[in-house]
Amino acid sequence: MSETDFIDRLKxxxxxxxxxxxxxxxAMMPFGRHKLVMTHDMMVEGVHFLPDADPxxxxxxxVAVNLxxxxxxxxxxxxxLLGYGRTSGDQWDAAFVEGLxxxxxxxxxxxxxxxxxAMGDNAPRTFGLTAIGEAKGHIVPSRSNAKPGxxxxxxxxxxxxxxxxxxxxxALRSSDIDTTAFLLKAHTRPTPRLEDGRILSNLVSSMxxxxxxxxxxASRIAEASGVLIEIDLAExxxxxxxxxxxxxxxxxxxxxxxxxxxxxxxFTASPETVLSIPMTCVGFCRPGSGLQLHSxxxxxxxxxxxxFMHA
Amino acid sequence: MSETDFIDRLKxxxxxxxxxxxxxxxAMMPFGRHKLVMTHDMMVEGVHFLPDADPxxxxxxxVAVNLxxxxxxxxxxxxxLLGYGRTSGDQWDAAFVEGLxxxxxxxxxxxxxxxxxAMGDNAPRTFGLTAIGEAKGHIVPSRSNAKPGxxxxxxxxxxxxxxxxxxxxxALRSSDIDTTAFLLKAHTRPTPRLEDGRILSNLVSSMxxxxxxxxxxASRIAEASGVLIEIDLAExxxxxxxxxxxxxxxxxxxxxxxxxxxxxxxFTASPETVLSIPMTCVGFCRPGSGLQLHSxxxxxxxxxxxxFMHA
Numbered sequence: 001m002s003e004t005d006f007i008d009r010l011k012x013x014x015x016x017x018x019x020x021x022x023x024x025x026x027a028m029m030p031f032g033r034h035k036l037v038m039t040h041d042m043m044v045e046g047v048h049f050l051p052d053a054d055p056x057x058x059x060x061x062x063v064a065v066n067l068x069x070x071x072x073x074x075x076x077x078x079x080x081l082l083g084y085g086r087t088s089g090d091q092w093d094a095a096f097v098e099g100l101x102x103x104x105x106x107x108x109x110x111x112x113x114x115x116x117x118a119m120g121d122n123a124p125r126t127f128g129l130t131a132i133g134e135a136k137g138h139i140v141p142s143r144s145n146a147k148p149g150x151x152x153x154x155x156x157x158x159x160x161x162x163x164x165x166x167x168x169x170x171a172l173r174s175s176d177i178d179t180t181a182f183l184l185k186a187h188t189r190p191t192p193r194l195e196d197g198r199i200l201s202n203l204v205s206s207m208x209x210x211x212x213x214x215x216x217x218a219s220r221i222a223e224a225s226g227v228l229i230e231i232d233l234a235e236x237x238x239x240x241x242x243x244x245x246x247x248x249x250x251x252x253x254x255x256x257x258x259x260x261x262x263x264x265x266x267f268t269a270s271p272e273t274v275l276s277i278p279m280t281c282v283g284f285c286r287p288g289s290g291l292q293l294h295s296x297x298x299x300x301x302x303x304x305x306x307x308f309m310h311a
Numbered sequence: 312m313s314e315t316d317f318i319d320r321l322k323x324x325x326x327x328x329x330x331x332x333x334x335x336x337x338a339m340m341p342f343g344r345h346k347l348v349m350t351h352d353m354m355v356e357g358v359h360f361l362p363d364a365d366p367x368x369x370x371x372x373x374v375a376v377n378l379x380x381x382x383x384x385x386x387x388x389x390x391x392l393l394g395y396g397r398t399s400g401d402q403w404d405a406a407f408v409e410g411l412x413x414x415x416x417x418x419x420x421x422x423x424x425x426x427x428x429a430m431g432d433n434a435p436r437t438f439g440l441t442a443i444g445e446a447k448g449h450i451v452p453s454r455s456n457a458k459p460g461x462x463x464x465x466x467x468x469x470x471x472x473x474x475x476x477x478x479x480x481x482a483l484r485s486s487d488i489d490t491t492a493f494l495l496k497a498h499t500r501p502t503p504r505l506e507d508g509r510i511l512s513n514l515v516s517s518m519x520x521x522x523x524x525x526x527x528x529a530s531r532i533a534e535a536s537g538v539l540i541e542i543d544l545a546e547x548x549x550x551x552x553x554x555x556x557x558x559x560x561x562x563x564x565x566x567x568x569x570x571x572x573x574x575x576x577x578f579t580a581s582p583e584t585v586l587s588i589p590m591t592c593v594g595f596c597r598p599g600s601g602l603q604l605h606s607x608x609x610x611x612x613x614x615x616x617x618x619f620m621h622a
Contacts, residue, residue: 003427006397006404013412016421018390027423029389031445032343040392040425040441047428078340079329081351083394083439086317093317101324110327112338114351116314117358119435126430128394128439130351134342 020142023224025069025208028140035135037075041066045087045124055092056099057188058127063103065211066131068192068263072209073140074201075133077107077194082114083128088121107194141200141207146225146268150205152283153275155196155265157239158214160186162259163246172245179241190263196277200267203275207267213260213307218283219291221268228288233257233295237280250295260308331453334535336380336519339451346446348386352377356398356435366403367410368499369438374414376522377442379503379574383520384451385512386444388418388505393425394439399432418505452511452518457536457579461516463594464586466507466576468550469525471497473570474557483556490552501574507588511578514586518578524571524618529594530602532579539599544568544606548591561606571619 011022018029026039041062045051049058063080070077082100086093104111109131119126146152164187166172167180174180192209200207206225210217215231222229233253246252268285269275283294293300322333329340337350352373356362360369374391381388393411397404415422420442430437457463475498477483478491485491503520511518517536521528526542533540544564557563579596580586594605604611 003397003429005401006395006408007427009405009408010393010411010422010427013408013415014422014424016390016423019421019423022424024424027390027392029423031347031389032345034343036342036347036389036443038390038392038423038441038443040394040439042394042396042426042428042439044396044428044430044434044437046431078342078347079327079338079349081338081349081441082321083351083353084317085353085355085437086314090316094320097317097320097324100321104324110330111321111325112327112330112340112349113325113333115353115439116318116321117353117355118314119355119437120357122433123355123435123437124430126355126396126434126437128351128353128426130349130392130441132347132349132443 024142026073035140037070037073037133037135037140039066039069040128040130042126042128044126055095056102059096059099060103060189062127062129063100063107064190064192064263066129067107067109067194068209070131070133071192071194071197072207072265073135074137074197075135076198077109077131077133079110079112079132081112081130084114084116085119085126086116087119087123087125137202139202141204143206143208143221143224146206146221146227146285148227148285148287150268150285151271151281152218152229152231152268152285153279153281154214154237155193155279157237157242158262158264159242159256159259160239161190161261162255163242174245176244179244182241183245190261192263193265196265199277200265200275203273204267204269207265210262210264210266211260213258214266215257215291216307217266219306222289222291226289228286228290228292229283230286230292230294231283233293233300235280235282254303258303258305258307335453337384346451348381348384348444348446348451350377350380351439351441353437353439355437366406367413370407370410371414371500373438373440374411374418375501375503375574377440378418378420378505379520381442381444382503382505382508383518383576384446385448385508386446387509388420388442388444390421390423390443392423392441395425395427396430396437397427398430398434398436448513450513452515454517454519454532454535457517457532457538457596459538459596459598461579461596462582462592463529463540463542463579463596464590464592465525465548466504466590468548468553469573469575470553470567470570471550472501472572473566474553485556487555490555493552494556501572503574504576507576510588511576511586514584515578515580518576521573521575521577522571524569525577526568526602527618528577530617533600533602537600539597539601539603540594541597541603541605542594544604544611546591546593565614569614569616569618
């Protein structure tokens with residue numbers, strides 16, 4: 001049974017509307033006069049982080065990836081619960097707590113509780129984090145309301161975390177210290193776009209965060225909304241540092257658009273809607289289905305992998 | 312670093328009042344005119360369940376132990392989020408989903424979302440569940456408000472899950488089919504006392520669920536409340552089935568009172584308070600600190616282990 005088959009079985013028993021059919025990044029439940037937004041993501045050693053990763057970075061990322069899901073719904077984080085599966089290594093655990101403190105302080109979200117278990121020394125460290133937030137807007141955007149004619153936007157620059165991973169793994173290197181530091185930080189210390197998400201949530205027709213790759217995540221909005229999405233590869237915003245390390249040609253742009261771990265926001269809106277944050281239009285929604293790739297008006301073949309597919 | 316040291320480090324960065332200093336089973340946060348109650352518990356293969364356990368029972372217990380924490384706060388469950396760390400075994404996963412469905416149907420709590428990760432086939436299956444509930448009462452009981460003179464009560468009978476585990480592991484056996492079935496079910500399919508918890512929450516001075524053993528959990532209320540708790544071992548309610556399998560003597564009663572996994576409610580209240588549910592008074596709070604054990608008025612030595620201590 002693949003992960004997809006397993007999730008199909010879970011979907012079959014998930015009938016409450018708050019679960020959004022397990023097709024969104026979060027659950028959303030009216031609570032009194034407010035809306036609760038909830039998400040849970042896991043990270044496993046050897047799968048989501050390398051055994052030699054800095055434990056403080058692992059803790060930061062665990063918080064950041066969950067808050068990024070809240071950001072994509074315009075939700076204000078209320079708190080997090082930590083599930084901590086320990087193995088050996090006191091220093092590892094102490095450094096994790098340090099990184100956890102840095103993240104919750106930086107994002108202003110309290111640690112509320114959780115559970116700690118000893119997993120045995122041969123098991124991979126396994127962590128889960130639940131983030132709970134409050135959506136104040138009238139609309140909590142999902143993936144499913146993009147319309148033909150709507151523009152497709154991203155915040156920030158794309159591909160920096162992928163480039164940082166290439167540096168961390170030794171696959172690429174730069175002699176420029178600032179370039180190296182900037183890209184490594186994008187990989188190890190992503191920043192959820194909480195403020196942008198709150199500003200956008202009542203204005204967009206769909207929104208999600210880019211975790212698995214711009215092209216793959218765009219294809220998910222296309223599928224959920226029943227539209228064709230055209231992405232113009234030439235418009236994908238690349239940082240100066242990405243261009244210094246990886247370049248700006250077709251291959252570099254494909255890497256940026258499929259690398260994932262960006263934790264930028266990907267959203268659609270009517271082109272007339274005034275959106276008062278820095279962002280880049282990378283494409284348009286059309287009648288139809290699926291994803292198409294263009295560059296300077298010319299149709300390109302889709303790459304074999306649109307992003308990071310889970311096993 | 313022991314789990315206690317690690318939790319001390321977490322406590323140092325957990326300053327929000329909703330976290331209750333990580334000394335309660337749940338986090339409790341006012342939200343609008345309501346109160347959110349949140350808990351997260353993990354279960355790891357080889358630690359919390361055996362590799363040959365029925366996957367449906369594992370799923371049931373994962374839900375039940377989390378809802379039991381909500382029950383002890385008088386909270387109504389709103390939903391659960393599942394973190395599912397898969398290894399191999401399609402049938403295992405399918406049976407888990409079946410048990411999950413049985414539990415959420417039985418307890419009337421929707422599955423809202425979560426995360427699925429592939430952990431690698433040599434890793435232990437690792438699951439986390441977050442339960443979110445709503446407390447409507449004015450008071451959400453903690454462990455810390457028991458007063459000298461208050462009586463100590465438990466719901467149901469104590470030790471049945473421990474006796475069931477002895478049968479499951481082959482350490483004890485009964486020729487009586489009903490006894491075996493009753494005790495095995497107490498071990499594999501615990502029932503959180505949600506209704507009892509809601510009735511009690513505004514009437515008790517402290518409340519928690521019994522997960523690690525009656526004596527150990529009573530000592531936690533004593534410590535959090537700054538009282539001495541005297542438990543009368545002769546008053547600990549044993550089921551007919553427990554007595555059939557294990558007996559009724561001092562050793563049997565010590566096993567019942569330290570075995571854990573009962574998921575009954577343990578609570579304190581003024582002896583004048585009318586509590587309209589079936590329950591048993593097992594002791595009293597006195598000025599002082601710690602735990603004392605008695606039987607028919609005679610002081611007993613405390614056993615070396617009061618319950619299941621985490622590594």
